[in-house]
Amino acid sequence: MSDTRTHLHAVLTDLADLVGTVHDDEWRAPTPCTEFDVSALVDHVTGWSTTFAAGYADPEGRAPSGPTPVEGDRDAAIRAAADRLDAALAGGAAARPLFLGEAAMPGKMALSMILWEYQVHGWDLATALGRPWDPDEEGLKASLEFAPMLLTEDYQGEGKIFAPRVPVPDSAPPMDRLVAMSGRAPR
Template sequence: METHEELDAVLADLGDLLAAAAHTPAGAVTPCTDFDFATLRQHVVGWMSAFTEGFSADDHQCGDAEAVVVVGDGSDQVCDLRARLAQVLPAAAEHPVRIGDAEMPGGMSLSMILWEYQVHGWDLARAAGMDWRPAESGVNESLRFAPTMLTPDYQGEGKTFAPAVDVANDAPAIDRLVAMSGRDPKWSA
């Protein structure tokens, strides 16, 4: 599958996850140490909305992720945004998106979003005591992409991403991806 198809599948799973996790307390701790459950859900829905605007707008400018208000459990918003994205994702790699004053190539932004929603889906699922197993083909794509973003400038103590966690080379792909992204695959609420 192409990156936009992998992303569509992850977003479908994310909508289902948010609906199933509707009763998770807002303040539940997540493996993403900067965010509790409600804050991480807002981050995910907010940035999904922002990127949907960027991929859809003529000027390719992303919206304000922080201004997005999550309605209920957010699952309906994710489903609506996924439907909007389905119309523009096939061509999204062809043009850059603008985040503030910065530009990111469309293909790179698709890969980054795929990786982000796989990992944040895992964060939300773990906080809710649920399992998260996105398609291995998409996770393998993110295992190839993530090292391009996980540079010493961004990963380490006190940085955006915690240091990588050691896991076995034959661990499941999602475990290797979250470990590479600074999470312990054995984390539980």
């Protein structure tokens, strides 16, 4: 868990840095996550990072059931969520379930899901902006092991929540394999 915690804090910090680079003329640019332009994607990652942090920080693991609206400086909000989440995890919060509304998920499993989501959404944003995105390879490998548990036929394919997998060679870099598994063309 401490490795996942470390990887997640780094990914969120890098994501906050990336959000801080968005220029005024880039907010409406499309992203590889086709349901979001840059502005909507930043709202999504900011709102959910704040929600996840609140849930892990809550003594009973209860988070709001949806993304928390964030006004103002979104890169600062992501940094604050990263720090709050990291402090809660340091205190053992991943040992209890995380509740989003009444739905619960084991804390460690939710943490792996959050890491995967932010690695991929970071790539979405970096790709849309033409900026680099280079999460730690060990964290990517952990997500490559975890993501197939979520990306099943029930949830992935035409007309489903996740786009179909994109074929890539087994020798492709871990980030390329992860985004391809998540339904995006890496290049």
